[in-house]
Amino acid sequence: MLGDMINPLPSRGFSPEEAQTLQVLLEKSRDLFESHAFLPIQSPTIDDFNGLSKVMTSSLNQACIKFFDHQGHIKVLRPDHTIAIAKLAASQLKDTPLPLKLYYQGPVFRQFTQETEIYQTGVEYLGCDQLDTELKILKLAVTTIQALGIPDIVLDIGHKQGHHHWSDEEKQALLEGRYDTLAQLPIRESIQHCTQPIPLLKALETHKMNCPVYFNEALISPMDYYTGMMFEIYSPTLNCLLASGGRYDTLLNAFGWPIPAVGFAIHLNPFIEKGRLP
Amino acid sequence: MKPLTIALAKGALFPDALATLSKFGITLDHPFDSRRLSAMDSKNHIQVLQIRSWDVPVYVAMGAADFGIVGQDVVYEQQAPVLHLWPLPFGHCDLVVAAPESAENPIKAHVTVATKYPFLTQKFFQEKGIDIQLVKLYGAIEMAPATGLANIITDLSVTGKTLKENGLTPLETVFKSQALFIGNKTSFKTYYDQVKTWINA
Numbered sequence: 001m002l003g004d005m006i007n008p009l010p011s012r013g014f015s016p017e018e019a020q021t022l023q024v025l026l027e028k029s030r031d032l033f034e035s036h037a038f039l040p041i042q043s044p045t046i047d048d049f050n051g052l053s054k055v056m057t058s059s060l061n062q063a064c065i066k067f068f069d070h071q072g073h074i075k076v077l078r079p080d081h082t083i084a085i086a087k088l089a090a091s092q093l094k095d096t097p098l099p100l101k102l103y104y105q106g107p108v109f110r111q112f113t114q115e116t117e118i119y120q121t122g123v124e125y126l127g128c129d130q131l132d133t134e135l136k137i138l139k140l141a142v143t144t145i146q147a148l149g150i151p152d153i154v155l156d157i158g159h160k161q162g163h164h165h166w167s168d169e170e171k172q173a174l175l176e177g178r179y180d181t182l183a184q185l186p187i188r189e190s191i192q193h194c195t196q197p198i199p200l201l202k203a204l205e206t207h208k209m210n211c212p213v214y215f216n217e218a219l220i221s222p223m224d225y226y227t228g229m230m231f232e233i234y235s236p237t238l239n240c241l242l243a244s245g246g247r248y249d250t251l252l253n254a255f256g257w258p259i260p261a262v263g264f265a266i267h268l269n270p271f272i273e274k275g276r277l278p
Numbered sequence: 279m280k281p282l283t284i285a286l287a288k289g290a291l292f293p294d295a296l297a298t299l300s301k302f303g304i305t306l307d308h309p310f311d312s313r314r315l316s317a318m319d320s321k322n323h324i325q326v327l328q329i330r331s332w333d334v335p336v337y338v339a340m341g342a343a344d345f346g347i348v349g350q351d352v353v354y355e356q357q358a359p360v361l362h363l364w365p366l367p368f369g370h371c372d373l374v375v376a377a378p379e380s381a382e383n384p385i386k387a388h389v390t391v392a393t394k395y396p397f398l399t400q401k402f403f404q405e406k407g408i409d410i411q412l413v414k415l416y417g418a419i420e421m422a423p424a425t426g427l428a429n430i431i432t433d434l435s436v437t438g439k440t441l442k443e444n445g446l447t448p449l450e451t452v453f454k455s456q457a458l459f460i461g462n463k464t465s466f467k468t469y470y471d472q473v474k475t476w477i478n479a
Binding site for chain 2: 154177180185241
């Protein structure tokens with residue numbers, strides 16, 4: 001947690017140049033998502049904390065910005081798009097034919113981070129448990145980031161199936177970055193050399209992603225809701241994380257709609273801070 | 279591209295930290311002195327920084343440095359979002375609770391504790407179920423009981439000599455520390471192969 005090092009609630013806003021960059025990023029990604037037949041969805045900025053908190057990790061619970069309404073109910077500023085959209089979809093879209101392809105744009109709000117308002121855009125692909133969908137989602141994430149002006153990216157993939165040999169304590173250590181308590185450094189290897197018996201990784205040997213792809217054992221999501229593959233896309237030259245996502249087949253069930261799902265979020269703040277126009 | 283940057287904590291750890299880098303195969307173009315804040319290994323395109331220990335996790339968390347060598351006490355106290363890669367065999371010391379020799383039953387509820395480590399200290403007493411009052415200080419913690427600022431202290435101790443000279447007795451260990459090699463989360467991916475060679479050095 002960065003809380004001790006920085007202002008816990010930094011919010012700085014954007015200058016005209018930065019706001020312009022953000023507009024272009026939003027337009028470009030919107031065009032791309034719509035060309036792949038994704039529909040826009042808008043989850044509420046203010047939601048009931050108790051409704052969302054049941055699926056949040058303790059660290060996300062802490063990071064949430066909460067307040068009381070006039071009746072004393074705890075409210076929260078949207079801390080995560082995927083959770084908010086899962087709740088919204090489960091309550092309003094149950095009669096829609098599946099699969100349901102949604103995209104979103106807007107900020108999530110968290111404290112103890114470098115920026116309180118974290119702009120994200122991304123997709124949620126609901127009602128499809130096929131490997132093929134995972135490949136499409138990975139490809140779309142890579143394509144979108146490259147279209148937004150950052151060509152030199154790396155894709156790291158982790159998988160729940162790759163974590164069987166870890167104890168719960170070891171998983172917690174991985175999540176908190178305490179690699180010094182593990183018997184050895186977590187494995188990270190190019191998928192060409194990867195011997196993990198995971199169908200997705202095998203499929204990636206033939207489905208080219210237009211960027212280097214690694215299997216990364218250390219990739220444990222801070223979100224409890226991931227049930228299969230997880231991924232992160234980062235830029236070695238900008239030295240920052242640009243996108244994260246994965247499969248979450250039980251999340252919608254927590255809100256009463258038992259359907260599988262896969263999706264990702266692109267973190268737009270680094271694009272704006274680096275002042276790069278796509 | 280920015281050179282791979284390693285931040286070393288100034289002070290007691292520094293000579294051993296430099297020796298660790300030379301085991302990694304890093305050879306500096308010019309030796310460090312007390313005023314030089316950075317040095318290069320131009321052959322390997324690696325930059326080495328000499329900064330205050332409390333700044334090392336900040337540099338690494340924010341990506342200004344890719345890796346760092348600093349005491350575990352600092353990393354755990356700050357709860358810095360960095361990777362703890364592996365411990366290094368130097369810089370051993372204990373964060374201990376110490377009280378004036380004359381004090382009877384010094385660890386009790388509502389006692390005032392002076393410390394440079396409020397997080398670790400609070401956690402220690404919380405786990406014992408003892409409600410305490412904290413006073414955060416930046417140095418000369420040993421003086422706090424004698425001046426009436428606090429009843430007891432927690433402070434780093436290697437031999438216990440400084441505590442003894444100030445009429446204090448170490449009572450319990452809050453945290454055992456040694457030097458730690460830490461990394462930025464993204465840099466760990468970027469330089470993974472390099473890091474694998476260092477861990478075996």
